[in-house]
Amino acid sequence: MKSGSNLEKILESGQFAVTSECGPPKGTSAQVIKRKGEILKSCCDALNITDNQTAIVRMSSLSGCVILQNMNIEPVMQMVVRDRNRIAIQSDILGAVALGIRNLLCLSGDHQKFGNHPQSKGVYDIDSIQMIQAVKIMRDEKKFMNGEDISGEVPLYIGAAANPFADPFEFRVRRLAKKIKAGVDFIQTQGIFDMDRFSRWMAMVRDEGLDEKVHILAGIIPMKSVGMARYMAKNVSGIRVPKELVTRMEGAKDAKEEGIKIAVEIIEQIKEIEGVHGVHIMAVAWEDIVPRIVQEAGLMPRPIV
Amino acid sequence: MIIAERKPLDELMAMLDPFEKILIVGCGMCMKACSAGGNKEVEALAAAVRSLRQEKGRPVSITEKTLGMQCSPKHVLQLSDSIKEFDAVLSMGCGAGVNFLADNYPQSVILPALNTKFIGVTVEDGVWSERCIGCGDCILDRTGGLCPIARCSKSLLNGPCGGSMNGKCEISRDLDCVWHLIYERLKGLNQLYRLDELFPYKDWSTSSHGGPRKIIREDLKA
Ligand code: SF4
Numbered sequence: 001m002k003s004g005s006n007l008e009k010i011l012e013s014g015q016f017a018v019t020s021e022c023g024p025p026k027g028t029s030a031q032v033i034k035r036k037g038e039i040l041k042s043c044c045d046a047l048n049i050t051d052n053q054t055a056i057v058r059m060s061s062l063s064g065c066v067i068l069q070n071m072n073i074e075p076v077m078q079m080v081v082r083d084r085n086r087i088a089i090q091s092d093i094l095g096a097v098a099l100g101i102r103n104l105l106c107l108s109g110d111h112q113k114f115g116n117h118p119q120s121k122g123v124y125d126i127d128s129i130q131m132i133q134a135v136k137i138m139r140d141e142k143k144f145m146n147g148e149d150i151s152g153e154v155p156l157y158i159g160a161a162a163n164p165f166a167d168p169f170e171f172r173v174r175r176l177a178k179k180i181k182a183g184v185d186f187i188q189t190q191g192i193f194d195m196d197r198f199s200r201w202m203a204m205v206r207d208e209g210l211d212e213k214v215h216i217l218a219g220i221i222p223m224k225s226v227g228m229a230r231y232m233a234k235n236v237s238g239i240r241v242p243k244e245l246v247t248r249m250e251g252a253k254d255a256k257e258e259g260i261k262i263a264v265e266i267i268e269q270i271k272e273i274e275g276v277h278g279v280h281i282m283a284v285a286w287e288d289i290v291p292r293i294v295q296e297a298g299l300m301p302r303p304i305v
Numbered sequence: 306m307i308i309a310e311r312k313p314l315d316e317l318m319a320m321l322d323p324f325e326k327i328l329i330v331g332c333g334m335c336m337k338a339c340s341a342g343g344n345k346e347v348e349a350l351a352a353a354v355r356s357l358r359q360e361k362g363r364p365v366s367i368t369e370k371t372l373g374m375q376c377s378p379k380h381v382l383q384l385s386d387s388i389k390e391f392d393a394v395l396s397m398g399c400g401a402g403v404n405f406l407a408d409n410y411p412q413s414v415i416l417p418a419l420n421t422k423f424i425g426v427t428v429e430d431g432v433w434s435e436r437c438i439g440c441g442d443c444i445l446d447r448t449g450g451l452c453p454i455a456r457c458s459k460s461l462l463n464g465p466c467g468g469s470m471n472g473k474c475e476i477s478r479d480l481d482c483v484w485h486l487i488y489e490r491l492k493g494l495n496q497l498y499r500l501d502e503l504f505p506y507k508d509w510s511t512s513s514h515g516g517p518r519k520i521i522r523e524d525l526k527a
Contacts (some may be wrong), residue, residue: 082459084508108466111375111458111476122459129463130506145506163467168488175464182503190467237475238467 002139002185003157005102006074007046009305010278011186011215016271017278018299019076019188019217020290021048022068024059033059033067036287043294045302046074046103048188048280052083062092065101076159080109085125086134086145091106093138097154105159105188106131108210131184132160138184158183162216163190164201165240167206173204180213187214188280193232193241195269202273213276218270220281222289223259226250260293267297306335306426307399308433309342309419311350317395318357320416324365324392327354329370329418330384330406332398339433342397344371350418351396381409386520388413424455441511443516446471447499449490454507456483462504464488 001008010017014094022039025032033049040047049064065075077096084092093104108128112120126134126145134145139154160179164172176187192198198218205211221239229249233241245262252258263281270276279299283290294300321327323453329347351367358365368391372380375398384406388394393414396403400421406414409477423435438455444462445452454460458476465484468475476483491497509515 092310113458113476124460125509126457127461127463127504128466128504129503133503134506149449161467166465166467166469167471167482168469168485169486171464171500177501178463178490178501181501221335237470237473245513 001155003102003155004025005046005157006305007076007103007186008157010045010303013305014277015303015305017045017215017217017295017297018043018281019048019278019301020044020281020283020287021050021076022064022287023050023053023284024061024064026056026058028059029233030067033064034071037068037071037073039287040226040290041073042069043291043300043302044277044281046076048076048078048105050113051078051080051107051109053078054110055075055082055112055120057116062096062099062101065096066099069268071101074103075101076103076105078105078107078258079131080107081124081126081128082109082112082122082129085123089126089131090134090138090144093135093154093156094150097152097156102136102155103157103159105161106135106184107161120174126168128160129178132158132179132182132184157185159186159188160184161190162187163238164192164198165190166238169197169201173208173210176205176210176214177208180210186217186277188217189219191219191282192266192270193221193239193245197240198270198274202275205243206275215277216275217278217280218267218273218276220263220266220270220279220293222263222281222283222286222287222293223249224256224289225259226255229259260289260296263293264296267293267299271297306338306424307401307421308339308423308425308435309336309421311341311397311419312348312417314353314357315316316352317418318354321354321358321365321393321395324414326366326368326372326390326392328368328384328388328391328394329354330375330394330396330398330402331369332375332396332402333371334374334376336375336398336402336419337371339427342399344369347371350395370373372398375399376405378409381405384410439512440507440509441468441515442508444504444507447502447504449487449494449496451483451487451490453483453487456481464500499518 049061051061065077068075102290106128112122142150162176226249229246232239331342331347347369351369395416395418397418403417424437425433425435429470458523471483474480
């Protein structure tokens with residue numbers, strides 16, 4: 001075992017994993033995390049805590065992770081390179097491990113321009129692939145990025161994102177291969193709506209034999225309203241919502257119900273795709289719906305490992 | 306070249322408000338080339354300041370002078386006889402020019418007329434765009450000659466992020482994703498394998514993060 005985390009055990013034993021996420025509050029209340037944790041706990045194997053997602057200042061990911069951990073829920077700590085140089089990244093990793101964090105998701109982060117402090121200085125000292133590389137060396141060789149020794153173990157299960165919907169399409173598999181070369185253990189993809197493109201991407205992934213080298217968790221974003229479907233289709237860089245799905249949401253009597261149905265259908269289809277080892281459900285501000293989706297997609301009960 | 310843009314007139318008027326005898330100094334190199342601070346711009350700014358101050362009933366005396374360049378001693382020292390006569394010197398040089406005037410004339414008030422923007426190119430008449438941040442350790446051999454440090458919004462080194470779509474950067478649909486351009490270029494050059502290499506951590510100590518920089522060439526020293 002690299003980290004001994006629950007997520008690692010489930011994935012390495014060949015079981016289909018379910019993860020979801022908690023966005024920390026724009027404030028100091030631990031209650032917000034606890035409430036989300038309580039809702040998601042029985043239907044997920046681990047919960048991501050986002051790191052100032054969309055560059056909006058929120059409670060830190062590490063503190064959210066500790067709050068979950070105190071409830072016996074396994075966190076996946078997200079960390080972006082936007083806000084930290086290599087000194088802070090490595091230091092935060094040491095602290096996270098000391099506090100018992102075992103899963104780390106390495107991300108570039110949304111550009112600060114999107115957030116609520118667009119005047120801030122972006123750091124980007126290293127990129128997300130270099131961060132994966134650094135964490136792997138910290139874990140496997142017990143060395144810092146500068147080659148100096150780390151005292152103690154750094155047992156981390158290393159995650160990263162992949163976006164099959166970004167361009168250039170052909171590069172997306174090469175980029176995944178690069179992340180694998182850098183040392184990633186698991187991948188959570190961008191939210192999937194365009195099944196056709198996702199299937200094509202997965203076929204390329206299998207052709208390169210990459211599905212055997214990394215665990216891919218397919219991203220699911222339940223759509224709560226017609227407005228959300230339209231917004232994502234139009235405005236969110238990196239997400240592709242096919243017209244048919246927007247039309248389907250528009251035509252539905254109850255858009256929420258339709259959104260749930262679509263999410264469940266997508267999971268059902270994904271379960272059939274060779275090489276996908278789990279799902280990652282991102283129900284931003286709609287955590288309540290995750291247990292039902294997991295249930296209806298036939299993924300309950302969650303395994304005990 | 307270095308590209309700059311003139312500050313808004315309001316800001317300049319406020320800056321010049323306490324002064325009566327002003328020298329406006331242009332630069333005949335980059336600032337002339339990017340139409341921010343050459344002799345023409347010096348003339349236009351001087352005229353604008355004169356008339357605005359006239360309207361306010363506080364006329365000024367402005368002298369115009371454009372140096373060949375503001376970043377070389379030979380040119381900057383041409384002001385040594387006259388500069389004492391002025392209450393303030395408004396430099397239409399880039400930030401380096403302003404600094405160099407201040408370095409050389411400790412007794413004079415030196416003010417910046419421009420906002421210095423970047424090292425870039427003239428894309429077409431009236432359009433300039435950034436190409437280099439002067440990181441001090443050029444990597445363009447590995448990226449098809451296009452710079453991801455200057456031109457990628459996140460200075461990524463290992464290819465396009467998950468926000469790159471239809472050739473555009475996630476931060477704006479008006480901005481090309483340079484990693485998309487690099488991809489296309491390397492593909493055309495049959496060098497896509499370049500993108501499979503893990504790009505080593507960048508050493509930023511050669512950039513401004515290593516502190517202010519200096520080059521000394523013994524072979525050229527007087
Ligand atoms: S979209 Fe392209 S240019 Fe923009 S941040 Fe991502 S890789 Fe860089």
